[in-house]
Amino acid sequence: MDEIPIFIAILSFIVMCIGEILAYYSISLKYRYEFEAISFGFIFGVATLILIPKSFFEGFEIFVVFGMIVVYLIEKYLAYCPLSRKYCIECDNLEEVIKIKFIYPISFFIHTFIDGLIIAVSYISNIGLPLYFAILLHKLPAGFVLMSPLKGVYKNPLYPGVIVSFGTVLGTVIGLITLKNISPKILLAFSGGIFLGAFLMLVPHIYEHKKEKSFLYLLIGYILVMVITLIQ
Template sequence: MDEIPIFIAILSFIVMCVGEILAYYSVSLKYKYEFEAISFGFIFGVATLILLPKSFFEGFAIFIVLGMITVYLIERYLAYCPLSKKYCVDCDNLEEELKIKFIYPISFFIHTFIDGLIIAVSYISNIGLPLYLAILMHKLPAGFVLMSPLKGVYRNPFFIGAIVSLGTVIGAVIGLMTLKTISLKILLAFSGGIFLGTFLMLVPHIYEHKREKSFLYILLGYILAGLLTLH
């Protein structure tokens, strides 16, 4: 039944591509930050209510910390977000343009690839729906965020966008091929660390844009994750 995670990965690819198409044609995602805040709250809920409780064993905290460190290192040394720097494609800044052309999509590909690995972990651990939803919920705004800078530096940015989005499918396939031999509790602890690290790194960004209501949207996402644990 490996078809299920592959289907989710392909669906994630399609949803992210839809976000890219909307961004390319300048269709505004009016509630982008609200949706992201809800998805981050959902991710935090999945980590604290599902992943970490199911991963408990002696020494499990080490793998949680490793997951959080992984996110930090990616964000610190590999990630580059021109949107947060209020970039301008008309300023003739060659260094900035090169970063947008190459570093930005590479860092985004790493992100989508890890999403695919999480989908594989979800299937292997029989957690299923909560982790699938945690990945799917942020794919539309992720596609929008990816394409917004790329369309200013590429004549045909869809090819690059599709490759980046395909990282989720590639990650899921590789995860299904390689992760089944690793201890399930280690996978869950590491995944929980990834989710916690993602939440801690990105929530300040949401707070900057939706300061007055960000906590409420995050809380809503957390409650939604909590409701799934009741089933």
């Protein structure tokens, strides 16, 4: 049965690589911000409608907060954009080349690795479809955003791009091996904190580039989660 999360992880890897190829050949992903906004609304919906409600136990809030702190620390010390709005090639005052070349892909690898862990958690906790969809939804624009700055500092940026994308598969495999003996409720609470923290960190980035319709796209993503939850 472990084939299901592995399949989702490989599919995520492929979708992200497609985004990278589009960026590498300068093919515009015209609606990437809309895509991202919908995925962020979906992430917020998964956190508040599924993960956190299903994790209720005495002290669960500690693990939710811990998940949010992990996201904050990654964003504060490893994020690419100096405005802390994550992987933003269009912001002013870009970090120096050494940070773009090394710190940036490392931070993105951590992001994809955590995606893999979330896929494993969704399988172990029998959440399934909503979390799988939440991960897949943002992989295409994530690949595009990853590759855009790397083109300026690497001769062959697709190589580090593929390595970074593979973090999702690696995270899924390690998650399936190491997380099975941990309480599903703890995993859900921590994952809820990760998703909630990611949403709070990333929403300003979308608002910066899509002020006029950002709320609408976020709402679409949230409503999608509501519909999936009702169907299940």
